[in-house]
Amino acid sequence: MLPAPSSSKPLESWQSIAKRTQQHRDATIAAVRSPIPDIPDLPLDSTPIPKTILTPREVSITESDPVDLLSQLSSGSLSSEDVTHAFLRRAALAQKLTNCLTELLPQAALSRARYLDAYLAEHGKPLGPLHGLPISTKEMIHMASHTCNAAFIAWHARTPASNAHILDILLAAGAVLYARTTQPQTLMHLETSSNYFGATLNPFNRALTAGGSSGGEGALVGLRGSCLGIGTDIGGSIRSPAANCGVYGLRPTSGRLPMAGMSATMLSAEHIPAVVGPLSTSLGGVKVFARTLVDARPWTREPGLVPLPWKTESQFAALEGGAKKVRVGVLADDGVVRPHPPVRRALASMAEKLESVQGVDVVPFAPLDHDAAWTIISSLYFADGGAEEKAAIAASGEPWRPLSKFILEENKNVKALSVAEVWAWTAKRDAYRTAYAKHWEDSGIDVLLCPVGPGAAPALDTARYWGYTAQWNLLDYPALVAPVSKVLESDAADASYVPRNEDDRYNHGLYSPEKYANAPVSVQLVGRRYEDEKVIEAMEYIQEKLGLPWAEYV
Amino acid sequence: MLPAPSSSKPLESWQSIAKRTQQHRDATIAAVRSPIPDIPDLPLDSTPIPKTILTPREVSITESDPVDLLSQLSSGSLSSEDVTHAFLRRAALAQKLTNCLTELLPQAALSRARYLDAYLAEHGKPLGPLHGLPISTKEMIHMASHTCNAAFIAWHARTPASNAHILDILLAAGAVLYARTTQPQTLMHLETSSNYFGATLNPFNRALTAGGSSGGEGALVGLRGSCLGIGTDIGGSIRSPAANCGVYGLRPTSGRLPMAGMSATMLSAEHIPAVVGPLSTSLGGVKVFARTLVDARPWTREPGLVPLPWKTESQFAALEGGAKKVRVGVLADDGVVRPHPPVRRALASMAEKLESVQGVDVVPFAPLDHDAAWTIISSLYFADGGAEEKAAIAASGEPWRPLSKFILEENKNVKALSVAEVWAWTAKRDAYRTAYAKHWEDSGIDVLLCPVGPGAAPALDTARYWGYTAQWNLLDYPALVAPVSKVLESDAADASYVPRNEDDRYNHGLYSPEKYANAPVSVQLVGRRYEDEKVIEAMEYIQEKLGLPWAEYV
Structure with a gap:
């Protein structure tokens, strides 16, 4: 067990703790050779900068598909030391551009990389399916002998003695851990802003958020400072940053990937399960991550997991000639908050083009009371009335970040429930899940194409609508995010639109193509429970x- | 939704409601042709009586293995009408011997049986894998347009509009529903005693309990008034009656068999999942029941279920020559309450004989703090302090049965918890589950052979130790009960035994071979989560x- 936060008055101010934490981060970054220079006069779009700072070989390595890197690492045509060094440098640069890191681990990572290179040379085979690949991780994932503060200042000295289960498996598979990434206060923002580090910015437009809560991963992977990273998701925390930063992200079904060993509040609340999952620069990276973890049979150690082996056979029937038979539902609008024009354009284009693919059926899919789904999930998120979150903030005297106030104080569904009230909400959740299962079954769809959010990455402190992601947390459906497009100047705002409700009005008011310039536009593909493959x-x-x-x- | 019990003063006394309910039961039994006579001067052991009352053909049908019945029903060599009629008569008799029924359904069942016989004649094939087989069901399982009182007097008018999910599947597979069975007040006794019907008695010795809470099923199946019935289990409620009545019973892993559509308190409490499962006169009956339900892909309708198909391939490696490689752990004593001599004898005999079976390894398995497991599970059973149970009893003014007082009022772990306290107990549960997973993994065993309880069926109102069954509910491990032996006169009490604690003293004091005369002795075989097959x-x-x-x- 980790020590509980002290209830007595802190001996050190929160500002002093934050400053020390930043200094530690900066020192670990400064230890990367050759040092990354400070960049004066940062433009809104950071993505062209790496090519002007890094060597061509570093650019080539860090912009490779992780699947290709694994192939070269396992054959020895690339050394893990070179790959790790390239990612360390690009990650150090990403920090200067987007403020996405809590620390780098240059010495440990390079030492590990050299060990793996020696292992390959000696044994003539890789250590495992992730041999030599650098993997980044959200700070809340336990790393032995490293602090795990989960963005609460009061938790600054929490230092787990052992690794999270997921890190043990990734290390046994040959991964190199080299970077830890930022997360927001409470871990319950769709952005990333804490009193340790301030806000993490969007690589494509520094006025916009990287998303959250795994926003450090989003920005780092978006800038190719990582090709594969670990996030967590209870309402969109993998998918929001993946979408905002133009990368792939998977919220798997609960019970598939190992969860043991995290710093967070309310870890034993079962009503709405949090999950761990990957963010990656490629879909192949998402897949190798999930498959490696499942192939390790994590359920033998972690009994909350389900012993479902990773399915390698096709999940679709095939027509003669090899075309898959796929029925794709399209949910363009959840009926609560209408997505911004670029999202509607991307979905409409995809739907139109899919219609001409042989074997693919495209059908509209009507939302089933998504507003009720949000009422249920947001009533169950903080069943103690937010007491544990509030205590963790109060323990250090740190101020509340704006989106902490939004989700905990301005959210009318946060109430301290009795056990009987939790059961009553759980019954509503299960009735909704049952109704949605019938709705899905009746539609006959295989997968559902839908928005990841009500727009592309919004300006800082304005990500207030969770419905497009939290919907699938409530249902516990696997949901995959992929980049499709970017916001275009031609994605004009609809001045004649009459909003349906206050949330819709707020979201509508955020948009203009200028404000969202260059932001990635992503989509979400959803399946039924346990249909991750x-x-x-x-x-x-x-x-x-x-x-x-x-x-x-890039 | 069913109507909530009224909080106003009941218009009718509980005694009057109970009397009406008994009259209804008796009327349904009287409708069975030819009527079963009353039996004067019932002996302690009821099991020889059916052969003196039923026709030889009825005896032959009702004492057949359900797998054999299914084979003859699907070929048409037995008609469903004949089989159903035989089970109706034997069930009616079982009621007079053990008080195990809430109602029979002779008209509906025979009508259904005739439909199935006509179906087979017309189509030349059975309706499904359970074609024509009579199946009995615990009363709490929703049956459309029948009352579902769950043994609470106040719930006497609850009448669901539709069947439980499990009944829909069994009916689609060709089953005939013909009998509903007793359960105890609160559903939380390891016996079966309610203010509707009094106590359900053990077929082998009327001074002993049939077990519970699925005790009506236990007694009915034990007397061969049913060959396959539906029970539920949250602490031993399938396994206790199966063991006490000398039949097979399976508590499957949660999430495998359909649960939607039950009358009970605390239906949405997730901390300790209840499960549904079979009691049967044969192991084949258990298997065909579970497999039929899983093969129906119940997860498409009930999203809380896991889409794990039923495994038909062997789960064990085989030696040359075909002997299976099976490592059996033996836990003879949980370290808290020592089982009575007949249970120890049966386990020791099995272990000794298993040692000489080629390919089978027998190893002792030490208990891992089973006392702590009981503290955790009994703290989570009634997380509202038993408020919902107490209100359901109070609403009619019915008196508390002795074992309701035992589990709700004398149980020091029943407390009204806050949400934060529920999370704290859930964390303890998960830590215990993780420790047990390691303990099991380290032992290398495939399955664990252990007692089902601290003795054979005890005298009425004395079943107070849940540890041997509730242990596996806490861990959510599948657990199968099978009959092995009976209590023998030579199973002498150990007069020199010095009990370890108060529970052990109480249990030790219950035993003498005379008091437990003729009681079945059963064992439990346990596997890891989801290893039901x-x-x-x-x-x-x-x-x-x-x-x-x-x-x-028989």
Whole structure:
């Protein structure tokens, strides 16, 4: 067990703790050779900068598909030391551009990389399926002997004695851990802003958020300072940053990937399960991550997991000639908050193009009371009335970040419930899940194509609508995010639109193509519970047939 | 939704409601042709009586293995009408001997049976894998347009509009529903005693309990008034009656068999999942029940279920020559309450004989703090302090049955918890589950052979130790009960035994071979989560190799 936060008055101010934490981060970054220079006069779009700072070889390595890197690492045509060094440098640069890191681990990572290179030389085979690949991780994932503060200042001295289960498996598979990334106060923002580090910015437009809560991962992977990273998701925390930063992200079904060993509040609340999952620069990276973890049979150690082996056979029937039979539902609007024009355009284009793919059926899919789904999930998120979150903030005297206030104090569904009230909400949740299962079954769809959010990455402190992601947390459906396009100048705001409700009005008011300039536009593909493999396979197929993505991100 | 119990003063006394309910039951039994006579001067052991009342053909049908019945029903060599009629008559008799029924359904069942016979004649094939087989069901399972009182007097008018999910599947598979069975007040006794019907008695010795809470099923199946019935289990409620009545019973892993549509308190409490499962006169009956339900893909309708298909391939490696490689752990004593001599004898005999079976390894398995497991599970059972149970009793003014007082009022772990306290107990539960997973993994065993309880069926109102069954509910491990032997006169009490604690003293004081005369002795075989098929296969193998059971039950 980790020590509980002290209830007595802190001996050190929160500002002093934050400053020390930043200094530690900066020192670990300064230890990367050759040092990354400070960049004066940062432009809104950071993405062209790495090519001007890094060597061509570093650029080539860090912009490779992780699947290709693994192939070269396991054959020895690339050394893990070179790959790790390249990612360390690009991650150090990403920090200067987007403020996405809590620390780098240059010495430990390079030492590990050299060990793996020696292992390959000696044994003539890789250590495992992730041999030599650098993997980044959200700070809240336990790393032995490193602090795990989960963005609460009061937790600054929490230092787990052992690794999270997921890190043990990734290390046994040959991964190199080299970077830890930022997260927001409470871990319950769709942005990333804490009193340790301030806000993490969007690589494509510094006025916009990287998303959250795994926003450090989003920005780092978006800038190719990582090709594969670990996030967590209870309402959109993998998918929001993946979408905002133009990368792939998977919220798997609960019970598939190992969860043991995290710093967070309310870890034992079962009503709405949090999950861990990947963010990656490629769909192949998402897949190798999930498959490696499942192939390790994590359920033998962690009994909350389900012993479902990773399915390698196709989840779709095939027509003669090899075309898959795929029925794609399209939910363009959840009926509560209408997505901004670029999201509607991307979905409409995909739907139109999918209609001409042999074997693919495209059908509209009506939302089933998504507003009620938000009422249920937001009533269950903080069943103690937010007491544990509030205490963790109060323990250090740190101020509340704006989106902490939004989700905990301005959220009318946060109430301290009795056990009987939790059961009553759980009954509503289960009735909704049952109704949605019937709705889905009746539609006959295999997968559902829908927005990831009500727009592309919004300006800082304005990400207030969770419905497009939290919907699938409530249902516990696997949901995959993939980049499709970017916001275009031609994505004009609809001045004549009459909003349906206050949330819709707020969201509508955020948008203009100028404010969202250059922001990635992503989509979400959803499947039924435990159909993670099917969702990935469908996205691979759609991507191939449609030539996605339709924009450049590096 | 069912109507909530009224909080105003009941218009009718509980005694009057109970009397009406008994009259209804008796009327349904009287409608069975030819009527079963009353039996004067009932002996302690009821099991010889059916052969003196029923026709030889009825005896032959009702004492057949359900797998054999299914084979003859699907070929048409037996009609469903004849089989259903035989079970109706034997069930009516079982009621007079053990008080196990809430109602019979003679008209509906015979009408259904005739439909199925006509279906087979017309189509030349059975309706499904359970074609024509009569199946009995615990009263709490929703049956459309029948009352579902869950043994609470106040709920006497609850009448669901539709069947439980499990009944829909069984009916689609060709089953005939013909009998509903008793359960105890609160559903939380390891016996079966309610203010509707009084106590359900043990077929083998009327001074002993049939077990509970699925005790009506236990007694009915034990007397061969049913060959396959539906029970539920949150602490032993399938396994206790199966063991006490000398039949097979399976508590499957949660999330495998359909749960939607039950009357009970605290239905949405997730901390300790209840499960539904079979009681049967044969292991084949258990298997066909579970497999039929899983093969129906119930997860498409009930999203809380896990889409794990039923495994038909062997779960064990085989030696040359075909002997299975099975490592059996033996836990003879949980370290808290020592089982009575007949249970110790049966387990020791099995272990000794298993050691000489080629391919089978027998190893002792030490308990891992089973006392702590009981503290955790009993703290989570009634997280509202028992408020919902107490209100359901109070609403009619019915008196508390002795074991309701025991589990709700004398149980020091029943407290009204806050949400934060529920989370704290959930964390303890998960830590215990993780420790047990390691303990099991380290032992290398495939399955665990252990007692089902601290003795055979005890005298009425004395079943107070849940540890041997509730242990596996806490861990959510599949657990199968099978009959092995009976209590023998030679199973002498150990007069020199010095009890370890108060529970052990109480249990030790219950025993003498005379008091437990003729009681079945059963064992429990346990596997890891979701290894239901493996447990069944191992028991089939053990049964075959050891020539089990070693006693006659009919």
